[in-house]
Amino acid sequence: MKSDLKNTIQHLGPGILMATAAVGGSHLVASTQAGALFGWQLFAFIIIVNLLKYPFFKFAVTYTAKTNKSLVEGYKAHNTALFCLFTLLNVISAVVNTAGVLLLTALLLQYVLPFQASLTILSIGILFTCLLILLLGHYKALDKASKIIMGFLTLSTVIAFVVALSNGQVHPEPAAPISPFSMAMLGFMVALMGWMPAPIEISAINSLWIKAKHRQKHINVKQTLFDFKLGYGLTLLLALLFFSLGALLQYGQDKPIELAGVAFSKQLIDMYALTIGEWSRWLIATVAFLCMFGTTITVLDGYSRTINESYTLVAKSPKKLMSWILMAQASLGLIVILFFKANIKDMLMLAMTLSFLTTPFFAWLNYQLIKDELFESESMLIKILTGLGFVFLVGISVLFVFWKVF
Numbered sequence: 001m002k003s004d005l006k007n008t009i010q011h012l013g014p015g016i017l018m019a020t021a022a023v024g025g026s027h028l029v030a031s032t033q034a035g036a037l038f039g040w041q042l043f044a045f046i047i048i049v050n051l052l053k054y055p056f057f058k059f060a061v062t063y064t065a066k067t068n069k070s071l072v073e074g075y076k077a078h079n080t081a082l083f084c085l086f087t088l089l090n091v092i093s094a095v096v097n098t099a100g101v102l103l104l105t106a107l108l109l110q111y112v113l114p115f116q117a118s119l120t121i122l123s124i125g126i127l128f129t130c131l132l133i134l135l136l137g138h139y140k141a142l143d144k145a146s147k148i149i150m151g152f153l154t155l156s157t158v159i160a161f162v163v164a165l166s167n168g169q170v171h172p173e174p175a176a177p178i179s180p181f182s183m184a185m186l187g188f189m190v191a192l193m194g195w196m197p198a199p200i201e202i203s204a205i206n207s208l209w210i211k212a213k214h215r216q217k218h219i220n221v222k223q224t225l226f227d228f229k230l231g232y233g234l235t236l237l238l239a240l241l242f243f244s245l246g247a248l249l250q251y252g253q254d255k256p257i258e259l260a261g262v263a264f265s266k267q268l269i270d271m272y273a274l275t276i277g278e279w280s281r282w283l284i285a286t287v288a289f290l291c292m293f294g295t296t297i298t299v300l301d302g303y304s305r306t307i308n309e310s311y312t313l314v315a316k317s318p319k320k321l322m323s324w325i326l327m328a329q330a331s332l333g334l335i336v337i338l339f340f341k342a343n344i345k346d347m348l349m350l351a352m353t354l355s356f357l358t359t360p361f362f363a364w365l366n367y368q369l370i371k372d373e374l375f376e377s378e379s380m381l382i383k384i385l386t387g388l389g390f391v392f393l394v395g396i397s398v399l400f401v402f403w404k405v406f
Contacts, residue, residue: 014209015231022198035246052389056363060203095305098333105292171252175316194356196234205302
């Protein structure tokens with residue numbers, strides 16, 4: 001029994017890495033704020049969004065597990081022009097999303113530290129530490145760290161949720177609840193969906209993590225899909241738990257819900273301290289920081305892998321180029337932070353909104369790679385979710401652009 005469990009854990013990796021990348025901004029920020037701002041109105045919506053994006057993440061895993069090729073290789077073989085467009089959008093997403101998660105990590109560290117420190121200095125320190133870990137250890141260090149971080153975060157969040165649920169909603173329902181489904185809230189809804197459960201280009205990153213895992217240990221298709229489903233299920237569970245904490249502990253309160261800054265970090269940690277106990281404040285603050293730190297590492301590693309893969313396929317570059325790409329990505333992300341640090345909320349909204357608007361394109365690319373034989377082997381439920389997902393993602397994107405322009 002012990003050996004079976006140990007064997008199962010050893011086979012885990014890419015799916016848990018994807019969960020680590022997902023849980024950062026979309027869960028700590030977007031899910032919590034959705035519950036805090038609108039109560040329980042968006043509970044079912046979060047489930048629906050995760051379900052409608054699920055097939056396009058799964059297609060990436062299925063393709064790589066059955067062909068032993070990364071999505072990036074598949075894009076290049078399928079259509080060179082679309083591959084070039086993917087690479088361009090991926091570079092933009094790499095810089096913007098690196099800046100977004102790095103900024104959140106620095107904010108949480110600023111809260112944890114017993115002394116005042118500037119966001120710029122903290123961001124540089126976090127970047128340096130992440131780069132050191134990746135340049136020295138790469139996938140092995142990332143694989144092990146992600147399992148530990150996710151374990152701590154999941155356990156503490158489940159405990160906080162159970163206590164909060166037993167105590168009931170802290171604040172009374174507002175006399176005039178705000179509807180999240182009005183046009184005035186469309187910007188927030190699009191941002192919420194952008195990083196829920198993760199930017200969809202993470203699917204290309206996940207396929208490269210799968211290949212890296214396979215180089216360490218032989219894993220069959222069934223084991224690979226189990227790892228993915230476990231990771232994806234964990235992201236959905238945590239999204240609902242964070243959402244519920246926001247609805248139970250913050251919804252209906254008199255003071256405004258902070259969307260960014262140190263004040264946001266305080267409100268986030270307060271949720272845990274109010275439920276588990278004041279003794280847990282600094283423990284949870286540290287766990288939340290480690291969660292965002294893990295997200296920053298995975299985002300840096302993942303995007304640099306895909307950019308390196310794209311360049312290698314075109315220029316036959318040496319593998320050591322990935323280190324230079326990693327440092328360039330980190331530097332450009334830091335420049336974006338320096339530009340936006342006076343308005344953190346706009347930085348995060350930009351990152352999340354851009355992720356959603358590129359989602360239909362990345363989803364369509366993933367579908368193109370498996371639309372023939374591999375898609376035929378999928379269940380009827382996946383086929384239905386695929387069709388509904390396309391209609392939903394394209395429809396909301398067009399509506400948002402029309403709303404912004406006109």
